[in-house]
Amino acid sequence: MKTLSTVRFGIIGAGQISGYAADSILRHPHAKLIAAQDLNPERLQALKDKYKLPVTYATAKELFADANIDAVYIATPNKFHVPLAKLALEAGKHVILEKPFAMNAQEAEEAIALAKKVGCVLTLGMNQRFDVNSQQIKSLVEQGVFGEIYHAKAYWMRRAGIPKLGTWFGNMELAGGGSLYDIGVHMLDLCLYTINNYEPVSVVGATYTKFGHRGLGEGGWGMSERSDIKFDVDDFASAFIRFANGATVTLDTTWACHTALGNKDNVEIFGTEGGATLRPARIFRSGKTPEASYEIVDQVKAPLAFPHQDRFHNFINYLRGEEKLCTEISQGLVVQKILDGIAESARTGKEVRLA
Ligand SMILES: NC(=O)c1ccc[n+]([C@@H]2O[C@H](COP(=O)([O-])OP(=O)(O)OC[C@H]3O[C@@H](n4cnc5c(N)ncnc54)[C@H](O)[C@@H]3O)[C@@H](O)[C@H]2O)c1
Numbered sequence: 001m002k003t004l005s006t007v008r009f010g011i012i013g014a015g016q017i018s019g020y021a022a023d024s025i026l027r028h029p030h031a032k033l034i035a036a037q038d039l040n041p042e043r044l045q046a047l048k049d050k051y052k053l054p055v056t057y058a059t060a061k062e063l064f065a066d067a068n069i070d071a072v073y074i075a076t077p078n079k080f081h082v083p084l085a086k087l088a089l090e091a092g093k094h095v096i097l098e099k100p101f102a103m104n105a106q107e108a109e110e111a112i113a114l115a116k117k118v119g120c121v122l123t124l125g126m127n128q129r130f131d132v133n134s135q136q137i138k139s140l141v142e143q144g145v146f147g148e149i150y151h152a153k154a155y156w157m158r159r160a161g162i163p164k165l166g167t168w169f170g171n172m173e174l175a176g177g178g179s180l181y182d183i184g185v186h187m188l189d190l191c192l193y194t195i196n197n198y199e200p201v202s203v204v205g206a207t208y209t210k211f212g213h214r215g216l217g218e219g220g221w222g223m224s225e226r227s228d229i230k231f232d233v234d235d236f237a238s239a240f241i242r243f244a245n246g247a248t249v250t251l252d253t254t255w256a257c258h259t260a261l262g263n264k265d266n267v268e269i270f271g272t273e274g275g276a277t278l279r280p281a282r283i284f285r286s287g288k289t290p291e292a293s294y295e296i297v298d299q300v301k302a303p304l305a306f307p308h309q310d311r312f313h314n315f316i317n318y319l320r321g322e323e324k325l326c327t328e329i330s331q332g333l334v335v336q337k338i339l340d341g342i343a344e345s346a347r348t349g350k351e352v353r354l355a
Pocket of ligand 1: 012013014015016017018037038039040043060074075076077078080098099100125127167182221222223224
């Protein structure tokens with residue numbers, strides 16, 4: 001890959017997350033925001049005005065044809081992630097794609113093959129990996145502090161956190177899934193990244209739709225307009241995943257449920273020499289001598305895996321040849337396969353083999 005000195009971006013999708021992306025990109029001294037495109041002209045104009053974009057386009061194809069753009073960020077409803085990524089790659093653009101990667105693993109594999117063929121970078125903007133607490137625990141795992149990690153619990157439980165009802169988020173055809181693919185993907189990705197285990201062998205899972213179809217549990221995320229679109233995705237999912245080395249992971253994810261806290265997300269890891277949580281970073285281990293009492297470390301001191309907390313800065317620094325890429329696309333494929341396996345297991349009531 002030819003390194004770039006300045007990375008010039010185009011944004012596809014001018015919805016709620018795009019502003020956070022624009023802020024990040026513009027905070028980097030070697031990045032520029034050139035253009036954006038959205039099917040909704042008002043949202044597109046608002047993004048253009050706020051970030052003083054030189055140009056907007058009516059279609060993604062026109063943006064991809066702009067020779068002044070090196071890289072594109074795709075933040076549309078999930079159904080369009082891979083089709084748009086493929087068009088961008090064919091036009092020779094590097095791509096940072098929002099989560100979830102794809103509607104299914106087959107689509108994801110096609111995008112990976114195309115990126116390889118055209119020699120462009122394809123990655124996912126897994127922002128949760130950059131949180132300071134996550135980076136610290138990741139560093140300690142790499143140092144072997146926890147010994148053999150044999151189990152982890154990943155969860156994101158919201159009491160009333162369904163993205164805006166009546167939008168694409170709640171529709172299977174446009175989103176591919178509900179809480180599982182929207183926020184379960186974050187915690188599963190963060191968990192596998194932390195324990196560095198990408199060899200799942202089987203999964204069993206269940207999904208439930210108990211709130212959204214009744215018009216309950218809205219949390220408000222999302223700028224797309226409401227319509228009478230059908231809510232037919234999960235708002236609760238639970239899964240058990242086995243790995244080749246014998247380790248196991250549980251994943252629980254809810255957009256809405258009756259629970260103590262309004263919003264709680266975490267990854268908890270269990271190792272032979274210690275355990276840890278990521279939100280916040282805490283360590284649990286035996287005292288250093290048999291007499292010493294049990295040790296709980298609340299003020300974790302550990303090196304950061306990256307000198308910043310920003311997915312776009314990682315992508316830009318990588319394209320400039322200055323930093324390793326945090327999210328390998330092959331890791332995104334493994335996460336996608338597990339999510340697909342959970343959904344299949346939920347449909348069939350059976351365990352799904354992944355290897
Ligand atoms: N990383 C995160 O933490 C995070 C947070 C929120 C959303 N997301 C992801 O970002 C993506 C967008 O989410 P959002 O919250 O901004 O949604 P949103 O509903 O606020 O905005 C989506 C935008 O996409 C536009 N759009 C729809 N189809 C399009 C197409 N074919 N081409 C171009 N534009 C199109 C819509 O008009 C809308 O402006 C989703 O994939 C979502 O999962 C990620």
